[in-house]
Amino acid sequence: MTGSFLNNRPKGMMDLELKNVMTSLQERLTDQSTFKQAASIMLKYKWNAVPVTDRENKLIGVFTRTSLYHMIQKELSLDSNIMPYIKTAPVSLPLDTPYEKVIDLVRCSEVGTGVVTNDGNEPVGLITKADVVTALFSETYSLKDQLDTILDTSKLGAVLADDQGNIHFANSRFLQMFGLTNDDLTAVSFYDLFPDADDGSWKRMPTNLGEMFVRYSTYHTRSGGMGFIAILQEVSEGERVAEELQVVKRLKRQLETAINHAYDGIVMTDEKGRILIASPSLCDLFSVSNDEVIGRFVHDIFPELQLMSVLEGGIAEFSEFAELKGIKFAVNRIPVIENNRIIGAIGKVIFRQLYEVRQVFKKLEATENQMNYYKNQLKKTESARYTWDHIISEDEKIIRMKRSAQKAAKGLSTVLIRGESGTGKELFAHAIHSSSARKDKPFITVNCAAIPEHLLESEFFGYEEGAFTGANQKGKIGKFDLANGGTLFLDEIGDMSLPLQAKMLRVLQDKEFYRIGGTKRIHVDVRFIAATNQPLEKLVSEGKFREDLYYRLNVISFQIPSLRERVNDILLLSRHFMEELNGILGTSITGIEPDALSHMIAFHWPGNIRELRNVIERAMTFAEHGMIQKEDLPEYMIQSLRNETRADSKQSGDLMETAEKQAIAEALVQTNGNKSKAAELLGISRSSLYEKMKKLNV
Template sequence: MLHLKNVMEPVKECLFPETSLIQTIKFMKKTKWNTVPVVNQSGKLIGVFTRSSLYNMLLLELDYSTPIENFIKNDIGTTNQHKELNNIEEGISKSEVGTGIIVDDDRKPVGILTPQTAAKNYIKNTRLLKEQLEIILNTSNLGAVMTDESGRIIFVNYVVTKMINQPAHTLISNNLQMIIPNLNLSGDEREATYQLKIRENTYIVRLSRYRKTRENHGYIALFQNTSEIENLAQELKIVNRLKRVLQTIIDHAYDGVVMINEEAKITFYSPQLIELFELENETINGNHVDEVLPQLHLSNVLKTGVADISELMEKKGIKYMIHRIPIYQDEQIIGVVGKIVYRQLHEVRERFRSYESSERGVKNNKTEESKFTFNEIITEDSQMKKLIKSGYKAGKGNTTILIRGESGTGKELFAHALHSSSFCGQGPFITVNCAAIPEHLLESEFFGYEGGAFSGANQKGKIGKFDLANGGTLFLDEIGDMSLPLQAKLLRVLQEREFYRVGGTERIGVNVRIIAATNKPLEDMVSAGTFREDLFYRLNVISVELPPLNRRRKDILLLSEFFIEKLNKQNGTSILGWEPLVEQVLLEYDWPGNIRELRNVWERAMIFAESGKVKLEDLPDYLLKKVGYDLGFEDSEDEMCDFSLMERAEQFAIQKALVQANGNKSKACKLLGISRSLLYDKLKKYEFEVCE
């Protein structure tokens, strides 16, 4: 766009109020200006002195030494030098002197613009614009014809003359119907489209009206060869098909993909990338990669230009690695592609393990040791936090500890943590499941046996669990299932710190800490005579009661997050979370199997999940039935088979919303995010009782 400073006549000198008449005459003769800016001592414009002012002073026969200050005109139009040429009409129109004074930001005159100067520049720019438009039209292969209000041709470009094989001078002044026979200019339509056959080519003609004056309109006709349009359409169709194919491949590939340009701004990303790193679409495209995904280090490749592969990284237990690949064009790096590989790494790792094991014959002969600490017990429950705090203190000593709680509450995990916090934490941690070993073998498992002690015994003998646990901890799981005779021998070891091997006569001293666990009511067993009272009190020095999961509801989601991460590593899955309805079900269920059941449910759900999030249909059917029953659904087989799993989930959501809203259907609609009419349709479908 052209600005005033490019077309104005520069002002280097100005008049002052004290300038004399003779000096003014000489100045105007030299500059040939009819209007001269007048400034103050600071150089700021205060008015103009015109040729008519000069005539007035001469007619009054004033002395040539008279200053011009009383003949200065103050009512003038000014325009800033930065304005565009086509925006000066208002400024100049205010001037009574027919000349526009151009000023800078400090109101100091920098130029003048007369009507003659403006007209000359308009003509010059019009010619330039005409030449530019002709170049644009010719290079775009668009034919262009312009007419006056009667339809007579006043302009044709080179493309049109080539199109109809006639020179321009034979077309000028002829009617446009000479080129477009079926043309109708009598209508009021501002635009029209025609199809025109010229020799072997077909053209689309777009006719538009333009305003010549306030009363008259002319026409512009643009000609486009349809073969070019068809070729473009075909190319576009091929490109769109290729794009859909590539997008399908990317959407269903195992890998996440991200692309950045030479400014390190993200220009492309795949859905798997959003899923893995839990991003929002609006935070990705167009943003700097180091702000959104700094862990990928893609911007480094822009500097080095060298492709590389990262070390193994981890996100929520999901191992992944990054291929960083530079993109070159004419030996200039124009971007980087980051390929995130994660879903198949688990399978590759397992196959390598199997291969290395078979090649090297690796066998694991490590001594049993503790696997967990109190720091690895995940909880937000106040009771559990209190037990952990007590466990830290109890673990420091060598006192026997009895851990009680329902099956699956984490008794063995707590025992590991107690051992790890004790002074013998570096020693062995030996586990004996008293319910899993046959009773006739339990004594030999505990104390070992001498060679030939009984039929079928190893001639070299065998050391027992107490020997293995010497200097460490012996964890007796399911202690309530131990027989009475073995209880008596265990009591002796606890009291005397020594024992005899089966078939042996030599006393063997041992330094072992006992941690026992049970899910049975030992006090009732003592009363019934199935558990020795003296052993009970010997074990029950420090007793820890682990609460069931249904009394630790704050931990359900916390443990779920932990299991997702752990099971992703174990099974090679790529689960990042769950849908809201799943969360409601998890919190409503009673979890009779406690943490063990929660883990099993997650393992099953993650295996069956078909996306990055676990959905309601991925949960076990028995769990959904139980929750639905507790919320008031009928549990009959006939009714359950009437609806799909998703429909039953919908039933659950509606029932849950009605319970939370205390039967208020308007509130239930807000909770469900549906209209009142849709709610009534659903209530009717599932045969809920509809009442106001």
């Protein structure tokens, strides 16, 4: 029975170390030992065999209980030497002998005892069948306790029976499920508990702890029969495990689908660079099979991907384009990091439809550029676009006005800009904001004459949701909200209706207003700049403009002179417009013929600078000789000058002198001061040019 047990060591049993099983030696015999010494040691330690060593303490044999009987039978004296009676071929086992060999040697030993030796063949212990069996029983009970603990912790019920249905093992969880005790097991048959048992099937059955899943399996008994094992698990737990298994399977399928289709190619390695996953498309590109690459080093199979650099450096990279079999590809190399340690790398390979991808990126870039353009344009509409450099003039009045306006820009006072249409009132408003402390804040323009009167109030103040029929469902914020923190430019303020003037006055005074249909008071911080081409004083006297609003607006006032009051600026502005429009129109106009310039100076310019720019643009479009000639000017200008009667001849003479002076100056500029060429350009002699220059003080 002992041999059978030793041969059928339970599978999975922990290996036993020989030093923990053997009996350590306290004494030993030598080749000089006597019968008396041997008998004394065997009696003292109850040993069946005692190791015998030579003078160097090397094992040479064993003195056994049989040796002792032979010496007694021959009635030898106690002083007799033991050497003729020892076993000279003892069973010896090194300390590192495998467990299975220990069992075989001890079982085959005649005395059932083996001698354990160290590396120097010196005896250090004895190993007996009893020692091994005791150790095995101890280990078996330990494993049984561990198995019981595992089964109980996992909430599994377990039962084992032989081919006759006799139950040999049942854990405590199983006993609870069926309301049994260990004593009850001898009277209960496995087949009574599980009448429909068959191998490998899952079934449901009721127990004291609720419905359970039952799985049966079989094993071969020592008698050659077929025994049963039943494992019981809670249905809810089993269903959860089954669901988790299905989730894992589904995720696996999804991952495989993603790997095969989401990327052109993908490869994953461990920390050593061994390939764990390689997608079919990648294998196709490199003409290898999946079986060939798994477990191999990535630098051997896919050296072009250079994944080892990521494993060494731990920094994600995107490669330059490479080429293989005429196919261009790029690689996104990504380290896999866990607990600040690199545990692998992923290579995402892009090689399909790269042309289409590039086209998409080009379209995306174009869209982004377009969006940025519109954003910039929107930003420009809400910010000042002009500075003092845009106001071009040599007129002393304008120069003084610019200096005064620059000082006014530093404050917070309301500014009223007056002047005829086209004189540049809006440029002054922009420039004042650009040089103020609010230059980085919004600059909002409202043309009071361009917006219908019934919409002007909602445009200024905004409205709440459902404030009136046709209103935006989400409401709307007004210009005052948009200008908060910045400047609000009220152009053509003289065209505002009286009811709206009253509300405007409240905002100017209190910086507060109500949205249309709203009850919440809105506070704003806005600086006001107003402009008009109408005589506000006359409108006040006629009752068409509120006097209190007029005085509220007229804190700092500037009157911009008309173009006919600053004739000297006509040539300066014309040059500026020509330089600007040459780039826009694609023309190459270099100047203005004197005859044309004299007509321009004589013209009264009701549209002021705006009209001048329009005339220059038209003339440049029709000019054919690189210079603007009289024929290129609008017909209405020529006709106006023809029909204009000048009662005051002196005034006419002065005007012609001014025109002549401007023409000479223009000719000298075009010829870089060469008077001969200037005279030729003007169509007069050099002496006549000198006389005119002296007369006109040029």
